[in-house]
Amino acid sequence: MKIYNSLSRQLEDFVPLNSEQVSIYSCGPTVYDYIHMGNARTALVTDIIRRYLVYRGYKVKLVQNLTDIDDKIINRAAELGVSAKQLAHENGEAFFEDSQRLGIHPADVHPKATEHIPEMISLIQTLIDKGAAYVIDGSVYYRVHQFAEYGKLSHRKPEDLLAGARVEIDERKEDPRDFDMWKAAKPGEPSWDSPWGKGRPGWHIECSAMAMKHLGETIDIHAGGEDLQFPHHENEIAQSELATGCTFARYWMHVAFLKIDGRRMGKSEQNFILLRDALDHYPTEVIRHFLISAHYRHPLDYNPESLAKSEGALRRLNNCLDALKKYDGQSNASETETEPLQDAIQTMQSRFADAMDTDFNTAQALGVIFTLVGEVNRLLATSNGATAPVFAQAYQALTETCEVLGIYNSDVQDGGNVEQRDQLIALLLEVRQEARSRKDWDTSDKIRDRLKEINIEIQDTREGATWKIVS
RNA sequence: GGUGGCGUAGCCAAGUGGUAAGGCCAGAGUCUGCAAAACUCUUAUUCGUCGGUUCGAUUCCGACCGCCACCUCCA
Numbered sequence: 001m002k003i004y005n006s007l008s009r010q011l012e013d014f015v016p017l018n019s020e021q022v023s024i025y026s027c028g029p030t031v032y033d034y035i036h037m038g039n040a041r042t043a044l045v046t047d048i049i050r051r052y053l054v055y056r057g058y059k060v061k062l063v064q065n066l067t068d069i070d071d072k073i074i075n076r077a078a079e080l081g082v083s084a085k086q087l088a089h090e091n092g093e094a095f096f097e098d099s100q101r102l103g104i105h106p107a108d109v110h111p112k113a114t115e116h117i118p119e120m121i122s123l124i125q126t127l128i129d130k131g132a133a134y135v136i137d138g139s140v141y142y143r144v145h146q147f148a149e150y151g152k153l154s155h156r157k158p159e160d161l162l163a164g165a166r167v168e169i170d171e172r173k174e175d176p177r178d179f180d181m182w183k184a185a186k187p188g189e190p191s192w193d194s195p196w197g198k199g200r201p202g203w204h205i206e207c208s209a210m211a212m213k214h215l216g217e218t219i220d221i222h223a224g225g226e227d228l229q230f231p232h233h234e235n236e237i238a239q240s241e242l243a244t245g246c247t248f249a250r251y252w253m254h255v256a257f258l259k260i261d262g263r264r265m266g267k268s269e270q271n272f273i274l275l276r277d278a279l280d281h282y283p284t285e286v287i288r289h290f291l292i293s294a295h296y297r298h299p300l301d302y303n304p305e306s307l308a309k310s311e312g313a314l315r316r317l318n319n320c321l322d323a324l325k326k327y328d329g330q331s332n333a334s335e336t337e338t339e340p341l342q343d344a345i346q347t348m349q350s351r352f353a354d355a356m357d358t359d360f361n362t363a364q365a366l367g368v369i370f371t372l373v374g375e376v377n378r379l380l381a382t383s384n385g386a387t388a389p390v391f392a393q394a395y396q397a398l399t400e401t402c403e404v405l406g407i408y409n410s411d412v413q414d415g416g417n418v419e420q421r422d423q424l425i426a427l428l429l430e431v432r433q434e435a436r437s438r439k440d441w442d443t444s445d446k447i448r449d450r451l452k453e454i455n456i457e458i459q460d461t462r463e464g465a466t467w468k469i470v471s
Numbered sequence: 472g473g474u475g476g477c478g479u480a481g482c483c484a485a486g487u488g489g490u491a492a493g494g495c496c497a498g499a500g501u502c503u504g505c506a507a508a509a510c511u512c513u514u515a516u517u518c519g520u521c522g523g524u525u526c527g528a529u530u531c532c533g534a535c536c537g538c539c540a541c542c543u544c545c546a
Contacts, residue, residue, distance in 0.1 A: 029545095029546070030546095154541080155475080160542070225546030227544095230542065231542090254546095267545055293483070295485075298476085299476085308495075309494065310495085311495090312495050316494080316509095363493080366484095367484085367486095370493050371493070377511080439504070445506085458508090461503095466508095
């Protein structure tokens with residue numbers, strides 16, 4: 001299994017530190033607003049990495065933080081006239097709700113910055129004690145030149161960094177590159193007591209402290225959006241590694257941007273689509289399919305046309321799976337004869353693993369799945385090229401892989417009197433069939449048309465009429 | 472200015488030093504009372520442009536053109 005490590009800019013063999021459990025830390029959102037599709041992309045990539053590792057037999061501990069104290073939260077709260085705490089709480093809950101709607105499994109731990117102040121203070125103190133930080137007017141700054149490897153993740157040279165530090169140079173800092181780990185409180189702002197006076201933590205120290213608290217001094221995989229590579233992740237490394245002397249994260253994964261109209265989707269760009277709005281328009285599986293239709297390290301453009309394509313692709317997949325479903329459970333354990341479809345199933349499984357093993361190539365994995373869908377459809381059409389047990393195997397294999405990607409949900413039936421509804425429709429189809437046999441097309445078409453009006457679509461097939469719900 | 476990335480059929484998108492996955496759309500067909508849906512088949516002598524290396528390059532190297540991102544809060 002190989003992962004592209006931003007640190008080395010190479011595909012590396014993935015070998016977890018502890019063979020018992022893989023540790024993953026994923027930078028979560030700053031909860032001052034609902035999350036948008038770009039945030040969703042990163043969260044989804046993390047979710048699929050976790051699912052795939054589990055599929056491959058690893059135990060995984062995933063930590064995804066919430067930054068719930070920050071300038072943006074304070075400012076937005078002031079605009080809205082609510083407390084920062086209240087705003088962060090509401091958006092945090094909304095984040096969990098949106099994630100869940102996208103089919104993202106909750107992380108094992110969702111630490112919040114405000115609940116880890118003591119850990120952060122302690123980490124900052126360690127850095128001060130080591131001479132790697134200094135205090136000015138109640139704020140604590142990290143002394144970047146103390147860390148010889150600074151820039152190793154973003155591959156920047158010190159002089160380039162200085163050139164970049166052209167905005168608002170704080171003259172009090174020893175070096176323009178130095179960043180704050182503790183911000184002295186301004187009047188009216190939320191603050192916590194610290195050895196340096198009242199204040200609040202800087203963004204970077206939050207992740208260092210929370211990652212190390214929940215996953216230890218060295219973690220296997222650290223993931224986040226590509227914008228976080230510098231300075232956020234670079235600073236996390238500087239803080240953590242200088243404090244512990246250990247490697248902070250062994251594999252750094254950065255998810256490329258989601259774009260819209262060719263430009264980055266970003267909150268500051270005002271061009272974002274909220275995940276919850278997208279979820280109101282498209283099924284979960286469609287959005288997931290769209291987000292994984294390109295490799296995670298390549299930019300992906302959001303537009304209605306692409307979503308429509310995913311909708312079509314999913315329809316093809318679902319039709320195939322629906323047709324296979326009736327064979328489910330019919331597999332004979334003693335089945336030994338080899339059939340062409342069995343080979344195709346095995347080929348699909350091994351190619352799926354190959355694709356995912358190579359830096360989680362979901363786009364390629366989808367291609368592999370759809371290749372088998374084509375094979376199945378061909379045999380289903382002739383219905384003499386394979387037997388029920390093999391179709392059952394195909395169903396199992398397909399649903400298993402689709403489940404890793406989260407693009408198929410076999411029990412999507414909404415609640416209510418589903419059974420009763422099904423019986424009612426079956427009755428209508430029966431009446432319609434009687435009318436058809438009398439060539440009473442008026443009655444037949446009336447039933448079809450009226451059902452269509454309530455989004456139930458009849459399809460006359462060789463084996464008789466079937467129906468499904470359309471939107 | 473520094474750094475990195477991208478440019479593959481009408482559209483989206485994988486991929487490989489040995490001759491281009493998959494999806495959408497389109498066209499043809501099967502099915503059907505009609506329809507819808509579904510399914511099948513077909514669709515890139517070619518991978519931004521120009522050079523170079525090679526028996527052979529879309530894949531490696533160089534130049535150029537175009538687009539994007541990071542260097543400043545942002546997944």
